[in-house]
Amino acid sequence: MSTQVATLGEAHPRQYHGLLDWLTTTDHKKIGIMYLVFALINGWFGGSLAGLIRLNLYNPDWHIISPALYNQLMTMHATIMIFLVLMTSFAGLGNYLVPLMIGARDMAFPKLNAFSFWIMIPAALMLYGSFFIAGGAAQGGWWSYPPLSSLQYAPGHGEDLWILAVILLGIGSIMGAINFLVTIIDMRAPGMSWTKLPLFVWSWLVTAWMLLLALPVLSGAMIMLLSDRWLSTGFYRPALGGDPLLYQHLFWFFGHPEVYIMILPGFGMLSHIIPAMSRKKVFGYKGMMVALWAIGVIGFMVWAHHMFTAGISGAARMWFSMASMAISVPTGVKIYSWLASAWGGVIRFTTAMKFALGFIFTFVIGGLSGLMLAVVPFDIQVHNTYFVVAHFHYVLVGGSVMTLFAGIYFWFPKITGRMLSEKMGSWVFWLFFIGMNWVFMPMHLLGIDGMSRRVATYRPEFKPMNQFISEGFIFMLIAGLLFTYSILKALTQPKDAPDDPWDTQAIERSLEWETASPPPAYNFAEIPQIR
């Protein structure tokens, strides 16, 4: 093997070192690592904004943060978490793992891959920079509805920078999606038929389709929003015959597929982690595959359930309500398949498995509150309250973030060649799991009681519950600190992880474990043959 390694290594004498190596790399693994590091850094920024929000809400009368700044923090917290943390870290893991799992040497377009990453940097600079200009950052929430985002109500230039940054991020995501699609379709190792494709790769195939079709609509909506602000066009201005409601349609036509974009790769990861940690093959492979596609397709037909109170017709309400409920069927198929994958297995309660099982608990809660919100009368009652905040944090934190933790703990040995401390991992899990339920569970009650979301203060009777919630945030904060410390500590240790640290190959073959930890630049000395 070592001789082949040498031959391939010599094939490309042009090689940079140190920082230049990272700046010029087109290696999907290095790009994946950059995505993940970038996501972690942004996670700290986005999480800090959440901390400031919780600090301000500790007492309705403190007003440590002005209402205008509160709006900025809230808007940027969501924007950062969605675009720069969740999408980014899934893109990172996808970049790292998809070529390995399909037995390829790289993505189909390695340079485009690097471009997709680097285009995020100017976007992030514009987003963070907008805090420091006159008028501050955007204040219109991550969905930035007009007229709230119109020149009249958002005269500051933070909104302009926000729109430009979102268009830039969209370009990167679309290019990334094209890359994933071509890679998965064209670059599979010989013998890897569609029904032998690992579920994480399937999940990324569906995700890439959704990115490809949803992101351009956001870009279109953003261009119209910007031209309303800059050129005084009338797209969303009723005075000129435009309709602000249309923005909501366009935005959520992107926005709802977006929430599946942020969870499907996580679903894919669980379909590897749970069977591996149960020493069983995944239950219902084909059902899982069909469920992914069902979610991907129905996910495009439910967008207006975000707009039940915005003035859409009764028939539309009925359709979008039913379609939203229908999504719970393929999601349920997945939940049951994961449970069946673990059922009767020899379960190893590693940190990855704890996060995976914890995910099932929290995601089912988020799914159930989602079903409640799909019921129009209930939605009208709790619309724009903390119930909605509780719901989407259960699916994004209890869903996406938990799968990300699970995935990082599972594949960290492959990526770095080092094991993360399981002892610290256990602490990270329990602190995070308790903290997130502590923070978000009471928000259901606050919402039903009528506490409005996106407001810097609240009625005095909500004070005890809000203080309780803010205290819970400390648990999540410590979990985050410990997680970061754990990664940094592991990186100082010698590379001692075996190729297949979880001993998965005996049960179900997945190609990433067949190469070294970390894999060499060319991934496989011989392209694996699948039988």
Place this chain on the structure above:
Amino acid sequence: MEPTPLTTSSTLTSGALAAKPAGAAAHLDPHLHAPVPSFWPILLAGGIGAVFFLVFLVYLGVPLAGVLLAAAALYSLVAAAGWANTIAVERRLMDRLQTQKDLTRGFFFFLASEAMIFFAYFEYIYYTRFTGSVWPPAGMPKLETSLPAVATLILVGSSFTLNFAVKAFLRGKQAAAKNWMLLTIAMGIVFLGFQGFEWGYLNGVMSFTVTTGAFSSAYFIMTGFHGAHVTVGLLMLSLVYWRMEKGEYNRDYHMSLMAAEYYWHFVDIVWILLFFTLYLF
């Protein structure tokens, strides 16, 4: 459209490296290709980021921002050209048929994303039309259809001439292919001329501007966006013509010719829908 027989080459069916002769032969397989480092992606990303930020500064009216914007745009074009050149050079080391297959597929996905941007605008215009209380909206002139209809015929015709060019090329008739190609480019330019005249007429004579109302906003953004695509299509066709002139294509390797053709047809189809939506419907 697939290039012929030997396509099912070694790429996907190839086995172990050990079974292959070492050295040059190994490079034929893209799957054996370790990634080559490149400065172009980060340079282009920086350029596009700068263009976006400078557009913002131009909007703010910052002095010199316009000059810098032009410089940044030029720089981005250079970076993109450098990137394309690197790929052309590196491709000689790789399995070109496989690369072309990947690029063609990627290009179709790109067209799908383009179609979705137009979809957003079409959704806008039909939504406004069917939910708004008054149609046509106040201030909307009766759009004259005869000139745009001629422009439409020219653009549709250019799709056919381009098709003739490609067919001639595939039959090995290089001279005919180049002539048809030139005619296509000319027709595209004439179409843009019609568009420019139409814009000038509407803006100047009819006082129908972007700020007249929702319909005019949509009219200008849709035709403008389409016009930008025609321009990009013309650039692609010109590049293809230049490469034909240099004799860089052959029967098996002409991916950029096909890409330019599909792009042009795409732009044409979008225009037919636009013409129907904005002028006739």
